[in-house]
Amino acid sequence: MSSETKQILTTDGIPLEVSLKKAERKNKIKAFLLVAPLLLFLVITYVFPIGDMLFRSVDDKMVTQMLPKTFKAMETWDGQELPDEEVFAAFHEDFIKLVEDKREGKLSTQLNYTKNGFKSIIKKLRRKSKSFEEGNYKEQIMSVHKRWANVEYWRAIKRRAPEFTSQKYLKGMDMYVNEDGKIVSVEEDRRIHRVLWLRTLEIAFFVTVFCFLMAYPIAHLLATLPMKYSNLLMICVLLPFWTSLLVRTASWMILLQQQGIVNDFFVGIGLVADDNRPEMMYNKTGSYVAMTQILLPFMVLPLYSVMKTISPSLMRAGKSLGGTPFVAFWKVYFPLTIPGIGAGCLLVFILAIGYYITPALVGGASGTLISNQIAFHMKSTLDWSFASAMGLMLLSGVLVIYWLYNKLVGIDNIKLG
Amino acid sequence: MALKKDFVKFDKVDKSYDGKVLVVKDLQLDIEEGEFVTMLGPSGSGKTTCLMMLAGFETPTNGEIYLDGKAISSIPPHKRGIGMVFQNYALFPHMTVYENLAFPLRVRKIPKDEADKKIDKALSMVSLQGFASRMPGQLSGGQQQRVAVARSLVFDPQLVLMDEPLGALDKNLRESMQYEIKHIHENIGVTVVYVTHDQSEALTMSNRIAVFNDGKVQQLSSPDELYEKPVNSFVAEFIGENNTFVGEVSDISGGKCKVKIANTDILANPISVKGKGEKTKISLRPERALINPSDQMDNIHTGKIEEVIYHGDHTRVRINLLGNNQFILKVPNSSANLDIKLGKDIKIGWNSEDARALDPS
Numbered sequence: 001m002s003s004e005t006k007q008i009l010t011t012d013g014i015p016l017e018v019s020l021k022k023a024e025r026k027n028k029i030k031a032f033l034l035v036a037p038l039l040l041f042l043v044i045t046y047v048f049p050i051g052d053m054l055f056r057s058v059d060d061k062m063v064t065q066m067l068p069k070t071f072k073a074m075e076t077w078d079g080q081e082l083p084d085e086e087v088f089a090a091f092h093e094d095f096i097k098l099v100e101d102k103r104e105g106k107l108s109t110q111l112n113y114t115k116n117g118f119k120s121i122i123k124k125l126r127r128k129s130k131s132f133e134e135g136n137y138k139e140q141i142m143s144v145h146k147r148w149a150n151v152e153y154w155r156a157i158k159r160r161a162p163e164f165t166s167q168k169y170l171k172g173m174d175m176y177v178n179e180d181g182k183i184v185s186v187e188e189d190r191r192i193h194r195v196l197w198l199r200t201l202e203i204a205f206f207v208t209v210f211c212f213l214m215a216y217p218i219a220h221l222l223a224t225l226p227m228k229y230s231n232l233l234m235i236c237v238l239l240p241f242w243t244s245l246l247v248r249t250a251s252w253m254i255l256l257q258q259q260g261i262v263n264d265f266f267v268g269i270g271l272v273a274d275d276n277r278p279e280m281m282y283n284k285t286g287s288y289v290a291m292t293q294i295l296l297p298f299m300v301l302p303l304y305s306v307m308k309t310i311s312p313s314l315m316r317a318g319k320s321l322g323g324t325p326f327v328a329f330w331k332v333y334f335p336l337t338i339p340g341i342g343a344g345c346l347l348v349f350i351l352a353i354g355y356y357i358t359p360a361l362v363g364g365a366s367g368t369l370i371s372n373q374i375a376f377h378m379k380s381t382l383d384w385s386f387a388s389a390m391g392l393m394l395l396s397g398v399l400v401i402y403w404l405y406n407k408l409v410g411i412d413n414i415k416l417g
Numbered sequence: 418m419a420l421k422k423d424f425v426k427f428d429k430v431d432k433s434y435d436g437k438v439l440v441v442k443d444l445q446l447d448i449e450e451g452e453f454v455t456m457l458g459p460s461g462s463g464k465t466t467c468l469m470m471l472a473g474f475e476t477p478t479n480g481e482i483y484l485d486g487k488a489i490s491s492i493p494p495h496k497r498g499i500g501m502v503f504q505n506y507a508l509f510p511h512m513t514v515y516e517n518l519a520f521p522l523r524v525r526k527i528p529k530d531e532a533d534k535k536i537d538k539a540l541s542m543v544s545l546q547g548f549a550s551r552m553p554g555q556l557s558g559g560q561q562q563r564v565a566v567a568r569s570l571v572f573d574p575q576l577v578l579m580d581e582p583l584g585a586l587d588k589n590l591r592e593s594m595q596y597e598i599k600h601i602h603e604n605i606g607v608t609v610v611y612v613t614h615d616q617s618e619a620l621t622m623s624n625r626i627a628v629f630n631d632g633k634v635q636q637l638s639s640p641d642e643l644y645e646k647p648v649n650s651f652v653a654e655f656i657g658e659n660n661t662f663v664g665e666v667s668d669i670s671g672g673k674c675k676v677k678i679a680n681t682d683i684l685a686n687p688i689s690v691k692g693k694g695e696k697t698k699i700s701l702r703p704e705r706a707l708i709n710p711s712d713q714m715d716n717i718h719t720g721k722i723e724e725v726i727y728h729g730d731h732t733r734v735r736i737n738l739l740g741n742n743q744f745i746l747k748v749p750n751s752s753a754n755l756d757i758k759l760g761k762d763i764k765i766g767w768n769s770e771d772a773r774a775l776d777p778s
Binding site: 319331 | 493494495504524525568
C-alpha cells in the first residue's frame with residue numbers, strides 16, 4: 001500500500017497520469033458504448049445513403065459496360081468524320097450481345113439521355129440486325145436509318161465512354177457538354193432547372209422573412225406574458241406540430257381555393273367581385289401562405305428560448321437611462337435576440353429550401369420547388385442519378401448557406417434552446 | 418442655494434395591481450434635495466412598488482408624485498431623467514463597460530469628447546479606470562455593481578434610485594460597497610432613494626429611513642431615532658434586536674407607566690398607551706439591559722440563564738425572565754463577566770425610559 005501511495009505522489013507525474021488514464025478508461029468505454037447504437041444508426045441511415053447518392057450521381061458505368069468493344073475501338077477515333085468499319089463491327093458485336101440479353105432497351109434509354117432520337121433508331125436496328133450479313137457492318141448499319149450515318153450520334157455514343165460523368169450536375173443547371181466538348185447552356189426556352197433553383201431560393205427567402213416578421217412579436221409576447229396566458233399561447237404555437245402536415249396543407253386548400261372560405265369571405269364583405277375571385281392557390285401565393293404557417297413554430301421556438309433569458313430589467317434600464325422605448329428596444333433588446341434570430345432563420349430557410357409536400361399540393365405549376373423536381377425524377381422518369389445529383393446540389397447549397405452564416409454571424413452565436 | 422424640502426413628494430399615493438388589494442396605501446412622503454432616503458421593509462411591503470412608481474415603470478392608482486415641484490405621473494420613464502441601479506445590475510451584456518456608460522449620453526446627443534470626459538469621471542468615481550473595454554461578463558459581481566452605479570450617475574441625474582443593489586453580493590463586499598455608495602453620495606450630493614430589506618444596510622447608509630409595512634410608512638426618521646425611539650412595535654421588532662413583554666397597563670402617571678406582566682409590575686415609558694387597562698407590548702433593546710445592575714435602575718428582576726452563545730466580541734445570553742424565555746442579553750467580552758453559567762439565576766436591570774410601551778399588535 002505504501003509503495004502505491006508513493007507512486008501516486010511522485011513529482012515526475014507519469015505514474016499519476018497513467019493511473020488516471022486507467023481509471024478514466026472504463027468511463028470512456030462506457031460512454032462510447034452508450035452512444036454506439038446511435039452512431040451506428042447514423043452511419044447506416046445517413047452516411048451510407050448520402051455516399052451512395054454521391055456515387056450514383058456521377059456513376060456512368062452502365063453504358064461503358066454495355067458497349068465495351070465499341071469504346072475500345074473508338075479510342076483511336078478522332079470524332080471528326082464517321083468512324084471506320086472497325087468501330088461499326090465492334091458496335092454490332094456489342095449490340096447483338098445486348099439483344100441476346102434483352103438489354104438493348106436500356107441502352108436506348110441511356111443514349112437518349114445524351115441525345116434525343118436514339119430510341120427509335122435502336123429499335124429499328126434491332127429489327128433489321130437479324131437479317132444482317134457478315135462483314136461491312138458500316139454500310140449495313142448506316143442503311144438502317146439516316147441518323148446512323150450522322151456523325152453527331154456517334155459522337156454522342158463516344159461521350160458515354162467514361163465511367164464517371166458530371167453530366168447530371170450540368171443538366172441540373174440547364175447546361176450540357178456540346179459536340180465540341182464545351183460546357184454550354186441549353187436554349188432559353190428549354191431551361192427549367194435554373195428557374196426552379198431561383199424560385200426555391202426566392203420562396204425560401206421570403207418564407208423566412210415572413211416567418212421572422214410574424215414570429216418575433218409572438219415570441220416576445222410568449223416570453224413576457226404571465227405564465228397562465230403564455231402557456232395557452234404556447235399550446236397554440238405547438239398545436240400545428242400535433243396535426244399531420246398533410247392535414248394542415250389540405251386545410252389550406254379548403255381555405256384558399258377559389259370557392260374557398262377566404263374567397264367567400266372577401267366576396268361577402270364586397271372586397272372582390274364574385275366573378276373575379278383571385279387565385280390564391282396553385283401558385284406562389286399558395287406556397288408562401290401555407291409554408292409560412294407550417295414553418296412558423298420553427299422560428300417562434302428559438303426566438304422564444306432566447307427572449308426568455310433576457311431580463312426585463314434590461315429594457316427598463318434602457319428606458320431609465322433616457323432611451324425612448326424604440327431606442328431601448330433597438331439598442332438593447334434586439335441585439336440580444338440575434339442568436340435566436342440566427343437560429344430561427346437558418347432553421348426555417350433550410351427547411352423551406354427542401355420543402356416538398358406543401359408546394360406539391362398547393363403550389364401548382366408556378367409554386368413548385370426543386371424538391372418537387374427531384375421527386376418527379378425519382379418517381380416518374382426513374383432517372384435516379386439525376387435526382388441524386390440535384391439532391392446533392394441542394395445539400396451543398398445548404399452547406400454554403402451554413403458557411404456564409406458562420407462567416408457573418410458566427411455559428412457559436414446560435415441558440416436553439 | 419436653498420435645498421428644496423420636498424424635492425420628491427408622494428402625495429396620497431395608492432397603488433393596486435389587481436383592483437382588490439392595495440399594495441401601497443395613502444402614501445405621504447417628502448424627500449429633501451441631496452438626501453439619502455432608504456425604503457426599508459419586508460418583502461411585499463410595497464417599497465419596490467414605490468420605487469417603480471417613482472421611476473415611471475408603474476403608475477399610481479390614485480394620488481400624484483412630484484419631482485422638483487412637477488407632477489410626473491404622465492411623464493414616461495425615459496423623460497424623467499432619473500438614474501436607476503437595478504437589483505441584478507441590468508448591465509447591457511452585449512456592450513462594453515464604455516458603451517454601457519455611453520448609452521445614456523448618446524441618447525442625450527452629448528458630443529463624444531464631452532461624453533468621454535464624463536465616462537472617465539464616472540469610472541474613476543467607482544475606481545474602475547482601465548476597465549472601459551471589458552465586457553460585463555468579464556467582471557466580478559462587485560465590479561459589475563460599480564459599473565451599474567457609475568452608469569446611473571454618468572448623465573448627472575438629479576435623483577438616483579437604487580433597488581436592492583447589493584443583494585447579490587457576499588457579506589464583505591456588500592459592506593465595503595455600502596461605504597463606497599455612501600461616499601459617492603456625500604461627494605456629489607445627488608438625491609438617492611434606496612430600497613432594501615437589510616436593516617443594517619439601511620442604518621449604515623441613510624440620512625433618513627422610511628420603514629414600510631403593509632403598504633404604509635410605519636416610521637420615517639433618522640437611523641438613530643429609528644433604533645432608539647421606534648414609534649410602534651413593528652418598527653421596534655423590525656429594526657435591530659428586541660426583547661418584548663406583553664402585558665396590561667395597571668397605572669400611568671408622571672411620564673411612567675406600570676405594566677402588569679406575570680403577576681409582576683414593571684415600569685415602562687408610555688409611548689402609545691393612554692390609560693389604565695390597555696394592552697401593551699414593551700420593547701427593550703438587549704444592550705440596554707444589564708446584568709448585576711446598579712441600584713439606580715428602576716427595574717431589577719431575576720431570571721434564569723437558559724442558553725449561552727459565544728460570539729467572540731460579545732456573548733449572547735438567553736434568559737427566562739418574567740415568563741419570557743426569549744429574553745436576550747448581550748454581554749461584552751471582558752474578564753469581569755466570566756461567571757455566566759447555564760442554569761444560574763441572575764439579576765437583570767434596566768431604566769424604565771428604555772422600556773417603551775407600544776401598541777400591543
